[in-house]
Amino acid sequence: MESFSERLIHLRHSNNLSRKQVRESLNFKESTYNRWENGSRVPDNETIVEFANFFKVSPMYMLGISHLRNGEEYLLDVLENIESEDTIEGTKAKFALEEYRKEFTA
Structure with missing residues (x-):
C-alpha cells in the first residue's frame, strides 16, 4: 500500500x-x-x-487505501468485472463499456 x-x-x-x-x-x-x-x-x-x-x-x-483514483475508475472496474459474465448484466456492461470507449478514447 x-x-x-x-x-x-x-x-x-x-x-x-x-x-x-x-x-x-x-x-x-x-x-x-x-x-x-x-x-x-x-x-x-x-x-x-x-x-x-x-x-x-x-x-x-x-491515502493509499484504494488503487482506484476516482468514481469513474471504480465504475469501469465494476463493469469490466461483470462484462465477461454470460448474463443480461454482462451484456449490459459490455455495451456500456463499448459506448464509453467510443466516446472517451476516440
Whole structure:
C-alpha cells in the first residue's frame, strides 16, 4: 500500500507540477508541504480532501487505501468485472463499456 506522501509525489509528477506550483495553488507553507511530501507528517482530513479535489481523485486514493483514483475508475472496474459474465448484466456492461470507449478514447 502506498503512503500519502508517495501518492502525493506521484500525482504531482504525473501532472507535471512542481512542489511550488502545488503548494501555491493550495496556499500551503513550504515547510508544511515538504513535511507531507517527505512523509514526516500526514495532513488532516480536510486537507486530504483539498488535495483529492485538486488532483481529481478520491480521498481514499490519496491515502493509499484504494488503487482506484476516482468514481469513474471504480465504475469501469465494476463493469469490466461483470462484462465477461454470460448474463443480461454482462451484456449490459459490455455495451456500456463499448459506448464509453467510443466516446472517451476516440
